[in-house]
Amino acid sequence: MNLNVAVIGPSDLVDKVVEVGSVFQELNMIPAPYPHEQDTLEVVARVREQGDILLFTGPIPYQLALDSEPGLPMVHVQYSGTTLYKVLFDFYRTQLLEMDGEIRISVDVLLRHELEEQLDELGLVRRQIYVKPYSAGTGHEDLVAFHYELWSQGLVAATVTCVTSVYQQLVELGVPAFRVVPTQSSIRDVLNRALLEGKSLRLSSTQIAIGILNIDHFERVVKEAASDYEVQRKKIILQQILIDFGEETQSLIKWTDSGEVSFITTRGIIEQATRKFEQAPLLLEVMERLQWKASIGIGLGRTANEA
CATH class of the missing domain: 3.30.70.1230 (Nucleotide cyclase, GGDEF domain)
Incomplete structure (x- = not known):
C-alpha cells in the first residue's frame, strides 16, 4: 500500500516537490498549496485526514503546524546554507555584486554558522551579513521590517528570504530581494525521510x-x-x-x-x-x-x- 503524502506550501514549491516525488513509486503525492503562510493551519485541517504524513516545503509552515497539531506525523524540507549557492550565483548574474566586492546582505531563517561555512568555502571573506533566524512568535511583518530597515539605511545591497510572502512584499517595496528555494537534492532527502517515517508509523500501528x-x-x-x-x-x-x-x-x-x-x-x-x-x-x-x-x-x- 502506497503512502499518501500531503505537500503543503506555496504553489510553485508544492509543484516542485510533487514533480520530484513523482519518481517515488511508493508515494502518492497530494498537492495542498496555500496563498499565504497564515493559511497553513486551514490547509492542514483540510488535508489531515487524506495524508498519512504531512510534508511542508519549508520550516515556517512546519513550525506553525507543529505548535498547533503536535500529534500529526510531519516532515519539512531543510533549508541549509548550501541553498545560498544559487542565490549568490543570481547576485553575480544580475550584476548586483562584483566578484571582488564586499557582500552586504540580510538573511532570514537560515543559520549564521551555516552561511559562514558556505561563504568561507567559496573564498568570500569580504562580507557583512545580518541574520534573523526564525523563532516562535516571529511574524511576516517582523521579517519584512528587518530586511527593509537594513536596506533603507544602506547597510545591505540585497536581501535574502526563505519566506514567499516576505519576498513578494519586499519586491513591491522596491527592495532588491532574492528568494531561497529548496534544491532538488534537499527535496529528495525529505521525501526519503517521509517514506521512512511512513513505514515506521505503519509498523507501529x-x-x-x-x-x-x-x-x-x-x-x-x-x-x-x-x-x-x-x-x-x-x-x-x-x-x-x-x-x-x-x-x-x-x-x-x-x-x-x-x-x-x-x-x-x-x-x-x-x-x-x-x-x-x-x-x-x-x-x-x-x-x-x-x-x-x-x-x-x-x-x-x-x-x-x-x-
Missing part, C-alpha cells in the same frame, strides 16, 4: 493494543446501589457503550462480573480513537452516563502477551 477498563470498587458500588434493578440497568447501559466502542474500534471485548472489561485492537486504531492517547472517550462516557468512577489502562506490544 499494527502493534497489538490491549485495554482494561475497571469500575472502581465495583463490589461496594453494587452494595450501595438503591436496588438491584438500578445495577442491572447500568450494566445494560455499560454493555451498550462497550458495543458501540467495540464497533468503532473493531475490538474484541470481554466482560467479567468483577467490574472489569478488557478489549483487544491495534495501536493504530486506539491512537486514532484517543487522539494519540491525549483523550479517553470510553472512560469519559462510562463515568458521565453511569456516574461510576472508573479507570482504564492500555498496553502495547508486538505480541498479546507483551501488550
